[in-house]
Amino acid sequence: MSTAAAPPLLELDGLVKHFPVRDALGRRRGAVRAVDGVSLAVPEGTVLAIVGESGCGKSTLGRLALRLIEPDAGTVRFAGEDLGALSPRALRARRRDMQLIFQDPFASLDPRMTVEDAVAEPLRLHGIVPRARERERVAELLTRVGLRPEHARRWPHEFSGGQRQRIAIARALASGPRLVIGDEPVSALDVSVQAQVINLLQDLIRDLGLTFVLISHDLAVVRHIADRVVVMYLGRIVEDGPTEAVFAAPRHPYTRALLAAVPGQGRAGAPPLEGDVPSPVNPPPGCRFHTRCPFAEAVCRELDPELVGGAAHRAACHLQDRLPPAVAPAEVDTGGERLRRLQSFFQAGSPQQAPAAAGTTETQREPWGASA
Amino acid sequence: MSTTVATPASVERGESPARRAVRRFLRHRIAVFGLAVIVVFVAVALLAPWIAPYDPVQTSWTAIRKAPSAAHWFGTDENGRDVLSRVIWGARASLMAGVVSVLVAVAIGVPIGLIAGFAGGWTDAVLSRIADAMLSVPFLILAIALAAFLGPALENAMIAIAITFSPVFVRLARGMALDAKSTDWVEAARALGNPPWRIAVRHVLPNIIPPLLVQGTLAIAEAIIAEAALSFLGLGQQPPAPSWGSMLNSAQRFLENAPWLAIFPGAAIFLVVLSFNLVGDGLRDALDPRADRR
Numbered sequence: 001m002s003t004a005a006a007p008p009l010l011e012l013d014g015l016v017k018h019f020p021v022r023d024a025l026g027r028r029r030g031a032v033r034a035v036d037g038v039s040l041a042v043p044e045g046t047v048l049a050i051v052g053e054s055g056c057g058k059s060t061l062g063r064l065a066l067r068l069i070e071p072d073a074g075t076v077r078f079a080g081e082d083l084g085a086l087s088p089r090a091l092r093a094r095r096r097d098m099q100l101i102f103q104d105p106f107a108s109l110d111p112r113m114t115v116e117d118a119v120a121e122p123l124r125l126h127g128i129v130p131r132a133r134e135r136e137r138v139a140e141l142l143t144r145v146g147l148r149p150e151h152a153r154r155w156p157h158e159f160s161g162g163q164r165q166r167i168a169i170a171r172a173l174a175s176g177p178r179l180v181i182g183d184e185p186v187s188a189l190d191v192s193v194q195a196q197v198i199n200l201l202q203d204l205i206r207d208l209g210l211t212f213v214l215i216s217h218d219l220a221v222v223r224h225i226a227d228r229v230v231v232m233y234l235g236r237i238v239e240d241g242p243t244e245a246v247f248a249a250p251r252h253p254y255t256r257a258l259l260a261a262v263p264g265q266g267r268a269g270a271p272p273l274e275g276d277v278p279s280p281v282n283p284p285p286g287c288r289f290h291t292r293c294p295f296a297e298a299v300c301r302e303l304d305p306e307l308v309g310g311a312a313h314r315a316a317c318h319l320q321d322r323l324p325p326a327v328a329p330a331e332v333d334t335g336g337e338r339l340r341r342l343q344s345f346f347q348a349g350s351p352q353q354a355p356a357a358a359g360t361t362e363t364q365r366e367p368w369g370a371s372a
Numbered sequence: 373m374s375t376t377v378a379t380p381a382s383v384e385r386g387e388s389p390a391r392r393a394v395r396r397f398l399r400h401r402i403a404v405f406g407l408a409v410i411v412v413f414v415a416v417a418l419l420a421p422w423i424a425p426y427d428p429v430q431t432s433w434t435a436i437r438k439a440p441s442a443a444h445w446f447g448t449d450e451n452g453r454d455v456l457s458r459v460i461w462g463a464r465a466s467l468m469a470g471v472v473s474v475l476v477a478v479a480i481g482v483p484i485g486l487i488a489g490f491a492g493g494w495t496d497a498v499l500s501r502i503a504d505a506m507l508s509v510p511f512l513i514l515a516i517a518l519a520a521f522l523g524p525a526l527e528n529a530m531i532a533i534a535i536t537f538s539p540v541f542v543r544l545a546r547g548m549a550l551d552a553k554s555t556d557w558v559e560a561a562r563a564l565g566n567p568p569w570r571i572a573v574r575h576v577l578p579n580i581i582p583p584l585l586v587q588g589t590l591a592i593a594e595a596i597i598a599e600a601a602l603s604f605l606g607l608g609q610q611p612p613a614p615s616w617g618s619m620l621n622s623a624q625r626f627l628e629n630a631p632w633l634a635i636f637p638g639a640a641i642f643l644v645v646l647s648f649n650l651v652g653d654g655l656r657d658a659l660d661p662r663a664d665r666r
Contacts, residue, residue: 066563093565100560102556102559107555108557112578121566122565151386168560
């Protein structure tokens with residue numbers, strides 16, 4: 001899609017966001033360094049995954065990228081344009097091209113708006129279709145995400161989590177965005193429903209040529225749909241590379257530990273992580289990971305490593321070229337296998353699907369109905 | 373959920389949150405009873421000219437402080453006026469004072485609260501401190517001061533009540549706006565490109581109507597008492613026009629030999645206030661946001 005000369009659709013440069021911590025009297029007592037100097041670029045038409053433990057700043061990064069919150073430093077360029085320089089009005093108009101899918105579908109839909117109103121809202125805000133064609137367009141969108149257009153006049157509380165997430169996806173796609181950021185879009189859902197929603201997202205990314213940023217801690221999902229992976233730890237990027245390379249030969253000890261922690265990934269060789277994530281108010285000096293790193297040396301305690309390596313695959317580790325070889329992924333990648341099985345289960349017209357109303361396709365209803 | 377939702381395939385149009393609340397409210401028997409009492413009182417107030425057996429201000433020297441009888445069901449007062457007719461006409465003053473003053477308080481308080489909650493910073497600090505300051509003055513003192521300043525009249529009593537009640541709604545609306553501001557659906561509305569005023573009007577306002585409705589209903593009960601209190605003190609409805617509060621005021625001198633003068637208006641206040649409280653409680657249960665989740 002993109003030529004080498006075209007600027008990346010989304011470009012973050014040196015982003016910093018600190019949230020002040022105040023004591024009981026409202027005096028500043030340090031700051032949570034949620035995002036602490038992050039640069040990355042997302043070329044048009046690619047899927048980037050941002051992974052990391054909770055609290056590593058990945059959701060904050062997603063919101064910074066859409067300028068839903070203001071960075072303390074650094075710039076965000078969308079299609080070459082500095083979002084920070086836009087007036088509030090111009091920024092609102094720009095939101096047509098960049099959308100967000102939230103983690104919790106029970107919280108992200110206005111409880112007092114019908115599905116139709118919710119999905120039509122972006123159409124109205126950006127004047128995308130004339131009022132008269134609105135209902136038709138909403139029906140198309142609902143069908144596209146696997147819901148029945150007849151559901152349009154209902155309220156969110158009448159739907160299950162998976163269906164609500166589909167509504168949220170339809171809403172995010174209504175304005176025809178070029179960039180969609182999914183903030184843990186499936187982690188609040190049941191495992192079986194997760195697979196369906198991932199399938200849907202994958203289809204949409206492919207069919208609409210979306211540029212997608214997936215914020216996730218679920219490595220099985222990431223491996224399944226991402227072209228590139230960025231690993232974050234305490235507000236910094238520690239590794240950045242093509243998905244296959246990162247999974248097959250992780251260059252940062254933290255990435256290795258993350259991969260080892262995936263249940264059923266069969267990487268028994270990697271040492272497990274010990275201890276908790278240090279406080280982001282007061283990150284450790286030197287390499288931020290040294291307090292938990294099994295390979296840490298004297299240099300790690302003093303020098304903060306740069307993100308270095310080949311242009312394609314970089315890591316922020318002093319020892320990245322001297323680490324013992326990573327344990328190769330096990331032959332049977334059971335975590336991925338489990339997901340694949342689930343997906344094929346829901347992709348093929350499976351026998352478990354009740355022979356519901358004629359003419360409904362398999363994704364249109366979840367097996368357990370709306371009032372689960 | 374214990375509620376039985378109709379099977380999805382059979383309904384074309386979903387059940388709106390409002391309709392669901394009505395359904396829940398109707399299951400609440402005591403609240404429905406309260407609503408029925410209020411409806412009766414409203415009907416009585418509206419139909420006063422037709423159903424009152426006597427002119428409420430017509431004095432009669434032949435029927436002074438007569439006990440309840442077939443001719444005068446609730447007896448007569450110290451000027452020979454029919455107590456039943458005065459209670460019926462008094463319903464107008466009391467209900468009007470209750471409803472109108474609360475509506476005015478909502479109209480003043482809610483926009484200010486929404487602005488404070490949404491704007492934050494200095495705007496919020498100034499508006500909130502003013503509201504807190506007003507709340508820190510004892511209610512009746514403030515109302516008496518305002519009513520005395522404006523002059524004794526029912527309209528002025530209503531204005532005084534509305535002003536003294538508005539900080540409650542400022543605080544409520546501000547709190548709800550703050551709550552809403554941190555929800556995902558408001559952030560989603562922002563991410564979609566909604567301007568702030570549209571988020572306030574189209575998203576936040578509909579979502580804070582339930583608590584406003586509950587608070588408003590309970591406030592009507594308080595406002596009716598407040599009106600009675602001001603009238604009792606001579607700052608509300610002016611004689612000879614009847615109001616339950618002023619009737620109680622004149623009845624206090626005859627409590628021992630003509631108790632019906634106090635019993636009937638007192639019972640009317642009691643019933644109406646109780647009913648508004650019951651309805652408020654019923655609404656609170658019916659609109660419980662925790663039941664909205666799934």
